[in-house]
Amino acid sequence: MVRGARRMDVIESCRSMQEKSESLRMDGKITALVPTMGFFHEGHLELMRVGKKHSDKLIVSVFVNPIQFGPSEDYDTYPRDLEGDLAKARDVGADILFTPSVKEMYPEGFQTKVVVERVTKYLCGLSRPGHFEGVTTVVAKLFQITKPHLAVFGQKDYQQLTAISRMVKDLFMDVKIVGVGTVREPDGLAMSSRNSYLSPEERTSALCLKKSLDLAHGMFMKGVRDAGEIKGAVENLIQKHAHTEIDYVSLCNPVTLEEVDTVSRGSLLALAVKVGGTRLIDNCIIGRGAH
Ligand code: PAF
Secondary structure (H helix, E strand, C coil): CCCCCCCCEEECCHHHHHHHHHHHHHCCCCEEEEEECCCCCHHHHHHHHHHHHCCCEEEEEECCCHHHCCCCCCCCCCCCCHHHHHHHHHHHCCCEEECCCHHHHCCCCCCCCCCCCCCCCCCHHHHCCCHHHHHHHHHHHHHHHHCCCEEEEEHHHHHHHHHHHHHHHHCCCCCEEEEECCCECCCCCECCHHHHHCCHHHHHHCCHHHHHHHHHHHHHHCCCCEHHHHHHHHHHHHHCCCCEEEEEEEEECCCCCCECCECCCCCEEEEEEEECCEEEEEEEECCCECC
């Protein structure tokens, strides 16, 4: 063993993971879970650092969850690099990497889903039917398997974080949900595994998302309160960038995710834009600016 190398357990079976989690709890350890679909970038590593800071044992799961992808989405081509992920998670100080197969997570006969009804209806829920059901189902299963005291999610996936928080509350799950601000490239692009799909030209156009957040925030700070006016300006800005197609530009209530007509400090601006074939999302809290 290399001197100084950290030990990290790699667990593939749900049963072994459950037993390990149970024994950690029996030993009085505080455990944190960072659920991921792998292909780690700095954003994932930041979630891990936060998880580590708040726990004695950090569990990271890597599972590309088939049931949260629509039939025409990128499940098959979703970037995967388990070897690279292992090294990165170990370097950050993860104690356990849980990497189950699809068969482990969805054995034959599986037929139970967790559905959060209202907050999943808007924004991405409109163009990705069934997506959030897939997310809340897999996250509920991961919680049952890893039994964490806390779980860490990125605020870039604001609606996902909202749906999971709602699920935890509604089902009295004994897990503290921790949200972490978006990690960005130096030019402002929010980090995402899907950024790897972008051609150099599309990568430049993708900057329109962060520019939109700044524009909306700036308009609000200058006194504009009409949601239609801000959305119009944002749509204009995006359309000026090549290869872009707007899925939605939404100004909404940050808790219910319902559209607002009048923007106030704390409203959520959420965007989904297709750049080339790649669907990107970003968001900010108005009055606070992009996180
Ligand atoms: O955000 C993700 O990577 C996924 O949606 C999650 C939470 C790991 C569930 O598959």
